[in-house]
Amino acid sequence: MASVSGKIDPVVRRITAADIAEAFSRGLRDFQAAPLYGLAFGALYAGGGIAIMLSLTALGMVYLAYPLAAGFALIGPFVAIGLYEVSRRLEAGQRPTPRDIWSAITSRAEIGWMAFVTLFVFVVWMYQVRLLIALILGVSASFASIRDFITVVLTTNEGLLFLLIGNIEGAVLSLILFSLTVVSFPLLLDRDVDFVTAMITSVRAVVMSPLPMIAWAAIIVMLLVVSAMPYFLGLVVTLPVLGHTTWHLYRRIVAPLPEA
Numbered sequence: 001m002a003s004v005s006g007k008i009d010p011v012v013r014r015i016t017a018a019d020i021a022e023a024f025s026r027g028l029r030d031f032q033a034a035p036l037y038g039l040a041f042g043a044l045y046a047g048g049g050i051a052i053m054l055s056l057t058a059l060g061m062v063y064l065a066y067p068l069a070a071g072f073a074l075i076g077p078f079v080a081i082g083l084y085e086v087s088r089r090l091e092a093g094q095r096p097t098p099r100d101i102w103s104a105i106t107s108r109a110e111i112g113w114m115a116f117v118t119l120f121v122f123v124v125w126m127y128q129v130r131l132l133i134a135l136i137l138g139v140s141a142s143f144a145s146i147r148d149f150i151t152v153v154l155t156t157n158e159g160l161l162f163l164l165i166g167n168i169e170g171a172v173l174s175l176i177l178f179s180l181t182v183v184s185f186p187l188l189l190d191r192d193v194d195f196v197t198a199m200i201t202s203v204r205a206v207v208m209s210p211l212p213m214i215a216w217a218a219i220i221v222m223l224l225v226v227s228a229m230p231y232f233l234g235l236v237v238t239l240p241v242l243g244h245t246t247w248h249l250y251r252r253i254v255a256p257l258p259e260a
Contacts, residue, residue, distance in 0.1 A: 009197065009200075009201065010187060010191070010193070010197075010201045010254045010255070011254065011255035012201060012204045012205050012208055012253060012254060012255075013208075013252065013253055013254070013255055014208050014209050015209045015212050015213075015249070015252055015253055016209070016212055017212050017215065019212070019249065019252045020212055020215070020216050020249060022248070022252070023245050023246075023248035023249040023251075023252060024241075024245045026244070026245070026248040027087075027241050027242070027243075027244035027245030027246075027247070027248055028241060028244075028245075030086065030087045030090055030244035030247075030248075031240050031241050031244055033090055034086050034090065034096060035240075037082070037083065037086045037096060037101070037240070038083060038086075038237075038239075038240025038241070038243070038244070039236060039237075039240065041079065041080065041082050041083055041239060041240055041243065042235055042236035042237060042238070042239040042240050043236050044079065045076065045079045045080075045232075045235050045236075045239045046232040046233055046234075046235040046236050046239075047232075048079075049068070049069075049072050049228060049232035049235065050231065050232050052068060052072075053065060053068065053231075053232070056068065062143075062146050062149075063143040063146055063148070063149035064126070064129065064130075065146050066146070066149075066150075067125070067126065067129040067166065067170075068126070069225055069228040069229060069232075070170055070221075070225055071122055071125040071126060071129075071170070072122075072224070072228055072232075073174065073220065073221050073224035073225060073228075074118065074121055074122045074125060074173070074174060074177050075118050075119060075122050076220070076224055076239060076242065076243075077118065077181040077182070077184075077185050077246070078114070078115050078118045078119070078181075078185065079239065080185075080239060080240075080242065080243030080246065081105055081111065081185050081189060082101050082105060083239075083240055083243030083244055083247070084185060084186045084189050084243065084246065084247045084250075085100075085101045085104045085105065085189055086101065086244070087243075087244045087247035087248065088104075088189065088190065088247065089101075091247075091251075104189060105189070108188055108189065110188050110193070110194055110195040110198070111185065111188050111189070111195075113195040114181065114184050114185060114188060114195045114198065114199075117177075117180065117181075117195075117199075118177065118181060121173060121176070121177045124173070125170065125173050128169060128173075129166060132162055132165060132166055132169075133162065136158050136161055136162040136165070137152065137158055137159065137162055174217065174221055175214070175217060178206070178213075178217040178220070179202060179203045179206045180199045180202055180203065181199075181202060182202050182205065182206065182213065182216075182217070182246070182249075182250075183198070183201055183202035183205045183250055183253055183254060184198035184199050184201070184202045185198075185246075186246060186247050186250035187201055187202070187250065187254060190250075191257070201254065205253045205254070209253075216249070220242055223238050223242065224238060224239075224242070227239075
């Protein structure tokens, strides 16, 4: 089947839980083989979360810390793109260098469009949280601290309704973005395809193996959210492991190109 760019669509293979476990094992080995790159990208991701948290504190909106921690997982696939290149080079028996990683990322314009899609969904997530607060907790709702916010959310009917609807909407947005990106970024880095084809391939991968892929999505969100709780510092290690794992999972999902 030809893609929108006129090229042959990537072949998607069915995976199982065993494939995820093997990919995770390989991801750990890649992190051990090139720990400095993993820690650098993890620190960049954590630093971004800390910077946003400081901004919320300065604006008196620290109560958005929980939605931010939950939504921050959405942009993980974009931040981890450098880790995919590290794994790709390790797989080829090459020694990754910062220049090669940067060159590989910037040489593929379609990655920029996928980054836009990812950041757009993150912005939508944060705006819909603020809208829910206004609609359910009140237009003038404001909280002096995260403790006050949690108290209202867990001890009032309005707060519980906000928590229920917010988590449902967050789960839907996360699943949509996961379906669009789980294969897209590695595919764009690995092959000359357009970003629409990459997204379609990613969705096909989820549809073909729904249970393993949804389980993997749940693992990613759970690990990233938990890692973000201690001032985002846990992300320094969690992101690189998940990033390397995603590359190896991509290798198991998308069949290699036939040799000419």
